[in-house]
Structures are given as C-alpha cells and as structure tokens.
Amino acid sequence: MSVALIDKSEFPRDKICGDALSPDVVNQLNMLPLETGSMFDKFEEKIWCKAVRFVSPNFSHADVSLNQRNITGYVSPRIDFDQFMFSQAIKSESVTPILGSGIKTIQKHSDGLVIELANGESIKADVVLGADGANSAVARILSEDKMDKNHHCAGLRQYYEGVTGFSEDNAVELHFYKDLLPGYFWVFPLPGNRANVGIGMLSSYVSKHKPNLKKKLKDIIENHPNIKDRFKDAKALEEVKGFGLPLGSKKRNLSGERYLLLGDAASLINPLSGEGIANAIRSGRVAADYIKSAAADYSAKSMKAYDREIYRRMWGELRLNYWIQIAMRNPTLCNFIVKRAIGNALVQDLVISGFSAEQIRARFKR
Numbered sequence: 001m002s003v004a005l006i007d008k009s010e011f012p013r014d015k016i017c018g019d020a021l022s023p024d025v026v027n028q029l030n031m032l033p034l035e036t037g038s039m040f041d042k043f044e045e046k047i048w049c050k051a052v053r054f055v056s057p058n059f060s061h062a063d064v065s066l067n068q069r070n071i072t073g074y075v076s077p078r079i080d081f082d083q084f085m086f087s088q089a090i091k092s093e094s095v096t097p098i099l100g101s102g103i104k105t106i107q108k109h110s111d112g113l114v115i116e117l118a119n120g121e122s123i124k125a126d127v128v129l130g131a132d133g134a135n136s137a138v139a140r141i142l143s144e145d146k147m148d149k150n151h152h153c154a155g156l157r158q159y160y161e162g163v164t165g166f167s168e169d170n171a172v173e174l175h176f177y178k179d180l181l182p183g184y185f186w187v188f189p190l191p192g193n194r195a196n197v198g199i200g201m202l203s204s205y206v207s208k209h210k211p212n213l214k215k216k217l218k219d220i221i222e223n224h225p226n227i228k229d230r231f232k233d234a235k236a237l238e239e240v241k242g243f244g245l246p247l248g249s250k251k252r253n254l255s256g257e258r259y260l261l262l263g264d265a266a267s268l269i270n271p272l273s274g275e276g277i278a279n280a281i282r283s284g285r286v287a288a289d290y291i292k293s294a295a296a297d298y299s300a301k302s303m304k305a306y307d308r309e310i311y312r313r314m315w316g317e318l319r320l321n322y323w324i325q326i327a328m329r330n331p332t333l334c335n336f337i338v339k340r341a342i343g344n345a346l347v348q349d350l351v352i353s354g355f356s357a358e359q360i361r362a363r364f365k366r
Contacts, residue, residue: 001291003095004123006115008102011086015078015133016157016243019196020172020188021046023071024278031285036088045080047191049073050169056338057178057331059226063171075172075188075196098123103137106259113258127298128259129287131280134244136265143261145252149203151267153183153245153274156198156213159237163187163195165230174273176338177224182329185220185227194237197221200245200274214240247271248279249322254310255303260287268314272321272328279314286310 030037050067066073090097101119106128115123130138139145166189175185183201190196199217206213217240221231246267254266262268263280270276290306327333 001094003092004125005089005095005097006101006103006117006123007097007099008118010099012079012083015082016155016241017078018155018157018186018188018198018274019075019077019081019190020049020275021074021076021081022273022275022278023066023073025281026072026074028278028281028285032088032281034088034091039088040084043076043084045084045191046074046076047170047189049075049172049189051167051171053167053171053173054338055173055175055177055226056335057176057181058335060335060338062338063167063169065169067169073172075190077190077196103132103141106138106141108258126258126296127291129262129291130259130265131262131284132265134246134264136261138259139261139265142256142259143253147203147246148250149207151247151250151271152203153200153247153269154203154206154213155200155243155245155274156217156240157243158197158217158240159190160195160197160231160234161193161237162234163197163230164233175226176328176334177220177226178331180216180220181331181334182325185217187227187230195234203244213242245269245274245276247322248314248318249325251311251315254307255300257300257303258298260290260303260306262287266310268310268318270321271318272325282313283310286313
C-alpha cells in the first residue's frame with residue numbers, strides 16, 4: 001500500500017518522554033519488518049538497564065531484576081530512538097515521508113479524505129492513521145472524545161549530567177513519595193553519564209489542588225533526604241519541559257469513518273508506569289493488519305473491529321495497572337505493595353510481564 005508518513009517536525013527531533021524502553025518494546029521491535037529488531041541490537045544510543053527499582057513513601061525499595069528473567073530493557077533519548085524508528089520506516093519503498101508541516105484540516109468526501117497541510121499542500125487518502133501523540137490533530141479533527149483529567153497525567157522532564165547513586169545494574173527508578181501521590185518521581189540512567197529526571201501526577205489532582213510541579217521537582221532534587229546527595233554535583237542540561245500522558249485506564253473510541261487512532265493518540269499509556277512505547281508499536285501492528293484485511297471497507301461500523309482487537313489484547317493489562325495505580329495513591333498501601341514486591345516472585349513477575357497471564361492476574365487480585 002502507498003503510505004504518506006506526515007510529521008510536523010524534521011528528524012531528528014526531541015520528544016518529551018521518560019525515554020525508558022521496557023522489555024515489551026524490545027519484543028515489539030522484534031516483530032516488525034525490515035529487520036528492525038536486529039538493527040536495534042546494533043543501535044548504540046541506548047543504555048542497558050537490568051532492573052526496575054520501586055521506592056515507597058517510607059524509603060524502602062524493591063529491585064525487580066530483568067537480567068534474571070532473561071529479558072532486556074533500555075533507556076534511549078527519544079531524539080535518538082525516534083530517529084532510528086524513522087530511518088527504519090523510510091527504508092520501505094512504499095513510504096513517502098512528508099516532513100516539516102502539520103495537519104491543518106481533514107475533509108471527508110464520498111471517495112476518501114483530503115488532508116490539508118499547514119504549508120498549503122493537499123494529500124488524498126483512503127484512510128488516515130493518527131499516530132500523532134497526546135495532542136493528536138487527527139483525534140482533534142475527527143474524533144468526538146475529549147480529554148478526561150481522571151485518566152490523564154501531567155509530566156515534567158529534565159535532563160541532567162553527573163547524577164550519582166545508580167545501582168550496578170542501571171536500574172530505572174520510580175519513587176512513590178507521599179507528597180507526590182497520586183504520582184511519582186523518576187530517575188533513569190542515560191548514556192554518557194546523563195540522566196532523565198522527572199515527575200508525573202494525575203491531571204485531575206493537578207486541576208483540583210493546583211500544585212506547582214516545577215517547584216515540587218526542584219524541591220525533591222535539592223532537599224529530599226533520599227535524593228539530594230545524588231544531585232549535589234549534578235548539572236541540569238536543559239530547562240524543565242512539560243508534557244501530557246493520556247492514560248489507558250478508560251476505554252475510548254479509537255476509530256471512525258476512514259480513521260484509526262494509535263499509541264498516545266489512542267490513550268494506550270500504561271496507567272501505572274506511564275510507559276506508552278510498547279503499546280504504540282503494538283497498536284501500529286494491529287492497525288496495519290486491520291487495514292490490509294479491511295477490503296476497502298473503511299466505514300465507522302467496519303473500523304470498530306480495530307477497537308475490539310486493541311482492547312482484546314490490551315484491556316486486561318491496562319485495567320489491572322489502573323487498579324494498582326489507585327492503590328498506590330494511598331501511602332500505606334503503597335508501602336505494603338513495595339514491601340510485598342521485595343520478596344515476592346509473583347509480584348515481581350507481574351511487574352515485568354505486563355500482567356499478560358490471566359491466571360497470574362487472578363492470583364494477584366486475591
């Protein structure tokens with residue numbers, strides 16, 4: 001099929017993100033064509049992270065080893081990882097990249113769509129796949145769903161160099177401190193003695209209580225007893241940058257006449273960890289399979305098959321992570337969950353597996 005790959009930016013370009021690539025991201029890359037998985041193995045702009053560390057409000061922590069489970073996680077700056085993915089995509093002769101101009105509007109006609117770009121160019125298409133992120137233009141123009149602050153997270157990111165105290169296995173760290181619930185502080189190691197540092201908090205809480213997230217981030221880095229010594233010689237490499245994360249804790253309409261929504265545009269972000277890359281790639285694979293099998297029937301009724309398949313594959317994981325997110329808002333429960341994770345292989349397997357096994361989910365709920 002002939003594909004126009006439209007992006008409002010030129011590559012390489014930054015994407016505000018935590019930069020963590022979970023084991024499921026690696027799994028998804030290995031399912032992509034063009035030898036993407038093996039090419040990623042050779043990709044140098046990443047750091048191998050062999051564990052995930054959860055820190056509770058009482059400062060106890062649980063390290064969940066990836067290495068012992070023969071699975072692999074990485075951290076890679078999105079400016080580098082997205083450039084890698086873009087370079088892979090345009091290897092296909094059927095893909096035409098159209099860069100540097102965003103979508104102005106999309107007009108529906110009886111025989112297809114006309115996509116008008118901000119630079120005045122128009123593109124005719126049978127169907128449009130909105131993989132354009134949390135502020136999706138495709139969703140804004142074609143979908144009637146609106147942002148729900150109860151299922152949305154506000155995030156801040158800042159790059160540093162010289163942060164100390166990382167574990168020998170380069171664990172990515174999620175810190176659930178009392179004054180940040182419902183949210184967390186993260187510190188992820190990056191190549192070149194750098195770190196991705198940030199906080200995320202539910203948008204409903206931010207809207208109601210009006211916390212100054214920049215001040216909270218600064219206060220943790222400079223004053224928190226569990227953090228401050230690690231940053232005493234560190235240097236910020238950029239100003240604090242903000243972004244939004246539409247969480248997959250609520251089912252939404254992911255399709256309509258001649259369009260599908262993918263990834264963050266479809267609100268498929270893990271409600272507990274904030275990780276969205278694996279589900280973004282997975283939704284791309286589902287969308288591609290659906291479009292190839294749709295037999296040119298792009299009616300809203302037909303496209304609903306995509307919604308059903310997305311939630312068949314992902315809803316169990318998204319829903320359970322939402323329940324855990326709710327439990328983690330309570331400091332006492334948060335301490336309990338992390339304490340259980342320290343010595344409980346079942347809980348650790350749940351964290352790493354993405355809650356994919358139905359029988360494990362049932363045991364965990366009990």
